[in-house]
Amino acid sequence: MAKRIDVSGLxxxxxxxxxxDDISMTVEPxxxxxxxxxxxxxxxxxxxxxxxxxxxxxxxxxxGKVLLDDENLxxxxxxxxxxxxTVGMVFQRPNPFPTMSIFDNVAAGLRLNGDVKKKxxxxxxxxxSLKGANLWNEVKxxxxxPGSGLSGGQQQRLCIARAIAVEPQVLLMDEPCSAxxxxxxxxxxxxxxxxxxxxxxxxVTHNMxxxxxxxxxxxxxxxxxVGEPGKLVEIDETxxxxxxxxxxxxxxxxxxxxx
Amino acid sequence: MDTSAIPQNPPPAAPAAPSEVSGKAxxxxxxxxxxxxxxxxxxxxxxxxxIAAFLTYRSVLAIQGDKANFFTTFEWDPSxxxxxxxIAVLAFGTVVSSIIAMIIAxxxxxxxxxxxxxxxxxxxxxxxxxxIDLLAAVPSIIYGLWGALFLVPHLTGLYSWLxxxxxxxxxxxxxxxxxxSLFTVGILLAxxxxxxxxxxxxxxxxxxxxxxxxxxxxxxxxxxxxxRMSVLPFGRSGIISASMLGLGRALGETMAVATVLxxxxxxxxxxxxxxxxxxxxxxxxxxxxxxxxxxxxLIASGLVLFVITLLVNGAxxxxxxxxxxxxxxxx
Ligand SMILES: Nc1ncnc2c1ncn2[C@@H]1O[C@H](COP(=O)(O)OP(=O)(O)O)[C@@H](O)[C@H]1O
Ligand SMILES: [Mg+2]
Numbered sequence: 001m002a003k004r005i006d007v008s009g010l011x012x013x014x015x016x017x018x019x020x021d022d023i024s025m026t027v028e029p030x031x032x033x034x035x036x037x038x039x040x041x042x043x044x045x046x047x048x049x050x051x052x053x054x055x056x057x058x059x060x061x062x063x064g065k066v067l068l069d070d071e072n073l074x075x076x077x078x079x080x081x082x083x084x085x086t087v088g089m090v091f092q093r094p095n096p097f098p099t100m101s102i103f104d105n106v107a108a109g110l111r112l113n114g115d116v117k118k119k120x121x122x123x124x125x126x127x128x129s130l131k132g133a134n135l136w137n138e139v140k141x142x143x144x145x146p147g148s149g150l151s152g153g154q155q156q157r158l159c160i161a162r163a164i165a166v167e168p169q170v171l172l173m174d175e176p177c178s179a180x181x182x183x184x185x186x187x188x189x190x191x192x193x194x195x196x197x198x199x200x201x202x203x204v205t206h207n208m209x210x211x212x213x214x215x216x217x218x219x220x221x222x223x224x225x226v227g228e229p230g231k232l233v234e235i236d237e238t239x240x241x242x243x244x245x246x247x248x249x250x251x252x253x254x255x256x257x258x259x
Numbered sequence: 260m261d262t263s264a265i266p267q268n269p270p271p272a273a274p275a276a277p278s279e280v281s282g283k284a285x286x287x288x289x290x291x292x293x294x295x296x297x298x299x300x301x302x303x304x305x306x307x308x309x310i311a312a313f314l315t316y317r318s319v320l321a322i323q324g325d326k327a328n329f330f331t332t333f334e335w336d337p338s339x340x341x342x343x344x345x346i347a348v349l350a351f352g353t354v355v356s357s358i359i360a361m362i363i364a365x366x367x368x369x370x371x372x373x374x375x376x377x378x379x380x381x382x383x384x385x386x387x388x389x390x391i392d393l394l395a396a397v398p399s400i401i402y403g404l405w406g407a408l409f410l411v412p413h414l415t416g417l418y419s420w421l422x423x424x425x426x427x428x429x430x431x432x433x434x435x436x437x438x439x440s441l442f443t444v445g446i447l448l449a450x451x452x453x454x455x456x457x458x459x460x461x462x463x464x465x466x467x468x469x470x471x472x473x474x475x476x477x478x479x480x481x482x483x484x485x486x487r488m489s490v491l492p493f494g495r496s497g498i499i500s501a502s503m504l505g506l507g508r509a510l511g512e513t514m515a516v517a518t519v520l521x522x523x524x525x526x527x528x529x530x531x532x533x534x535x536x537x538x539x540x541x542x543x544x545x546x547x548x549x550x551x552x553x554x555x556x557l558i559a560s561g562l563v564l565f566v567i568t569l570l571v572n573g574a575x576x577x578x579x580x581x582x583x584x585x586x587x588x589x590x
Contacts, residue, residue: 051477053473053476053477056473056476058381081479081480081481082479083479084476084477084478084479085478085479088477088478089477091470091473091474091477093470095470095471095473095474096474097471097474097475097488097489097492098471098492098493099492099493099495100488100492108475108478108488109478109479112478112479112480112484112488159474162478163477163478166478166479
């Protein structure tokens with residue numbers, strides 16, 4: 001169910017611009033790892049290299065290795081489509097399919113995976129996923145209504161339900177709460193705490209309290225100057241990063257001295 | 260993090276005059292613009308009403324003078340001692356040739372538009388887009404000449420082949436002769452409306468928000484699945500609008516049809532055999548030689564074409580509105 005991620009020597013480019021440089025880290029299974037750092041330091045770019053979404057951007061290119069358990073996602077012959085079925089993603093702005101009902105949104109990934117299940121099985125998976133995303137009680141009476149009619153926080157949980165419905169190994173979240181109000185944010189944070197029992201979770205956040213609340217480990221990224229590639233400064237237990245980081249830059253960032 | 264960096268809001272500037280705040284004072288520029296836009300709006304409505312009144316008046320004269328049923332008669336003889344004319348053949352020809360055109364053009368146009376927007380490498384996509392836009396600007400008489408000189412002689416082979424396999428249906432039976440038939444008109448109209456339908460569809464497909472496409476990609480969708488899940492649903496109303504634009508052109512096309520069709524006032528079951536007619540073609544070929552009452556008759560037929568176009572557009576709007584709840588517009 002949940003796999004370890006091993007990144008080594010990873011750089012990513014937009015055309016000739018190097019956005020992140022030589023990143024190596026390990027992400028433990030069944031844990032939450034938070035990425036923090038000033039904006040533009042390449043957190044989103046790095047996150048998107050973990051499910052091969054980076055190369056979707058025109059000019060997007062990656063060097064280095066990402067091992068999922070022992071399999072290199074960037075080995076030749078690996079199908080990016082298959083990678084994305086294993087490594088799910090939740091985006092900054094909730095993006096349910098606007099033309100689909102709530103039910104169809106959650107079922108979308110299952111229908112893609114080819115093994116179109118019987119209606120009853122599909123019903124079960126949709127219910128289980130919506131429960132897993134703490135959304136079931138709010139939407140069970142209107143599964144056939146469009147997903148775009150929900151509130152922002154509900155839409156984001158719908159997107160989480162859609163992502164976990166296909167039982168990925170890893171769940172990537174790029175600032176999933178930045179477009180949400182505090183109550184919806186809390187709901188998602190609670191949910192992350194529950195989901196980490198089943199998935200390996202990586203979350204980008206610009207909110208340091210959030211990183212401290214939800215994550216087991218925290219990685220701090222930084223960039224030397226605008227236009228320079230972003231680098232991983234350090235990754236450690238969240239408690240250590242927030243109490244006694246080993247790099248001065250981390251402490252400066254966390255204590256609000258820059259960024 | 261550092262809130263002191265946020266610039267303090269400057270104190271609101273004192274209003275120059277209280278009347279400006281209450282919105283009662285109107286600047287001269289605003290007044291002139293308001294007058295201009297209101298004036299031209301009213302003028303437009305008046306002109307349109309006048310045109311409509313004129314056309315309706317002459318149509319009523321024509322229909323009153325018609326000694327046969329205006330809607331069901333297979334004949335166009337408004338100048339005889341007993342004026343007899345009806346639009347049955349024209350309505351049939353117009354609708355059938357336009358339907359054929361739509362059936363051929365819309366899927367092809369959507370396919371080309373998807374290719375340009377989502378498959379072709381950038382270096383190819385831009386020039387292809389230009390070529391399509393250029394084709395949309397070719398005058399219809401050019402298409403008509405090309406149709407008559409190239410398409411008509413080259414379609415006889417296809418029609419004979421269709422006849423030998425599908426001739427038993429009646430619709431595709433073909434008794435030799437020049438291919439100056441409604442089906443040829445449909446093919447030519449399809450070619451003519453292809454650029455505009457492609458061009459508008461491509462525009463719409465390019466506007467699909469990145470986030471919707473990425474939603475599908477991140478679930479492990481292939482390129483075609485992204486198109487099915489995100490692009491086509493988002494572009495649905497755009498495709499319908501593009502098709503309506505094309506259909507409008509097909510319904511009203513005059514020169515190209517007049518150049519290609521060999522008209523007759525009969526409705527045959529076969530679409531491949533020469534004959535038939537359309538509203539626009541009939542008006543174009545008869546108007547200059549018609550007497551006043553003959554002109555009235557043609558105007559009446561034009562009014563029917565106008566009503567058909569309105570109905571088609573209304574239907575399209577209904578289709579778009581019915582699923583508005585699910586459209587990408589409120590995402
Ligand atoms: N689509 C893109 N095309 C070109 N450059 C990009 C694109 N997206 C991001 N970048 C650049 O990559 C760098 C890292 O951006 P990003 O990963 O979005 O940072 P973060 O998520 O940490 O704010 C920035 O310098 C940004 O300008
Ligand atoms: Mg980002």
